[in-house]
Amino acid sequence: MSSKDPLSAALDRIADPSGGAGLIASGRAAPPRLADGTADVILDVTGLDDAERAALETQVKAELGRVPGVSRVRVALTAAKRERRLIAVGSGKGGVGKSTLAANLAVALARSGFKVGLVDADIYGPSQPRLMHAEEAKPVAVDKQLVPVETDYGVPMLSMGQLVPSGQAIAWRGPMAASALGQLVDARWDDAEILILDLPPGTGDVQLSMIQKHRPAGALIVSTPQDLALMDATRAIDLFNKANVPVIGLVENMAGYICPHCGEASDPFGTGGAEAAAQGLGLPFLGRVPLAIGIRTASDAGTPPAAGEGPEAEPFRAIATRIAAWLNPSPPGGF
Known part of the structure; x- marks a missing residue:
């Protein structure tokens, strides 16, 4: 899926909480997939606290939900294991x-x-x-x-x-x-x-x-x-x-x-x-x-x-x- 895809463009309108870049540009999110009206996106929440994770997930669902053709948004949260x-x-x-x-x-x-x-x-x-x-x-x-x-x-x-x-x-x-x-x-x-x-x-x-x-x-x-x-x-x-x-x-x-x-x-x-x-x-x-x-x-x-x-x-x-x-x-x- 190209960077001009409307779903990716929607995610890049959301600033990464750890920096100013959009979620795709910063690597925080993978390019979403759309099938039968459902948009699936994998969101890396490494380094974010619980409140930041919840707020970002809500924002992603709202932004993708406004894209034409999207009736449902599913977000999978992942996080790199902290090195101790x-x-x-x-x-x-x-x-x-x-x-x-x-x-x-x-x-x-x-x-x-x-x-x-x-x-x-x-x-x-x-x-x-x-x-x-x-x-x-x-x-x-x-x-x-x-x-x-x-x-x-x-x-x-x-x-x-x-x-x-x-x-x-x-x-x-x-x-x-x-x-x-x-x-x-x-x-x-x-x-x-x-x-x-x-x-x-x-x-x-x-x-x-x-x-x-x-x-x-x-x-x-x-x-x-x-x-x-x-x-x-x-x-x-x-x-x-x-x-x-x-x-x-x-x-x-x-x-x-x-x-x-x-x-x-x-x-x-x-x-x-x-x-x-x-x-x-x-x-x-x-x-x-x-x-x-x-x-x-x-x-x-x-x-x-x-x-x-x-x-x-x-x-x-x-x-x-x-x-x-x-x-x-x-x-x-x-x-």
Whole structure:
């Protein structure tokens, strides 16, 4: 059917809600077909909310219904499946600040315009409910699928810490823990385009099951500058490499302490270790987060520093900027 056909011409009189072009010109609609007085049209509603979809469908029916020879209009709505990318935040060992980094990275990405969800995949030691001030929030299930809880920071989240009593040990073997993680990842995340996965430390069953089933788009590794932590971080990197999951880079946490009384800087865990390790492994160094009392107190209070405007927010925002560049490289090559 040519572009001069009256049905196509009618659709091109309707402006695409996402731009000024007509529906045929923008690719929003396919050229309609007319048979026995019935006009059939396929309308792509990707990127439109429910109200916009309904309004556009009504407009299309009205415009086509005015074309001579049309007695009935049928509209088929289609939408491209939203691509959701999983970013795993891992470490070789516990106690390096992985969960704090994951929470603040999710908040910083959300503040920069991404639609982000947070999965507390640390099944045995869930801490995201405290970090995100969501300890009292309880997810519900709809059609046997969990619905993430909303937080104060624009990041919906799910955690085993919201499903079991506080302080109760989760003494599950690998297959049961992996099944629970699957329910968190496969929840009703709606329009979330990025899921941040706060993984358990180490390289065990839960990590392997997650990688095999859910295929993260990339992983970032958190370590302190200490040699012992870096040895374990290298093992985590090796796990992702063997599974063909791109390692986005390394973050150095607890990377220096400034005394709030005298202002003197010290490095209780050493300095520059993660940056040197990244260079040696041929990986990007994503940045360092200091050992700061403000970060600790804000985290304990359930107010991620990345949600504020203080100096404690800057390291997390800088790392989020580099992750965003990796997700949407422009120019190609990311960093």
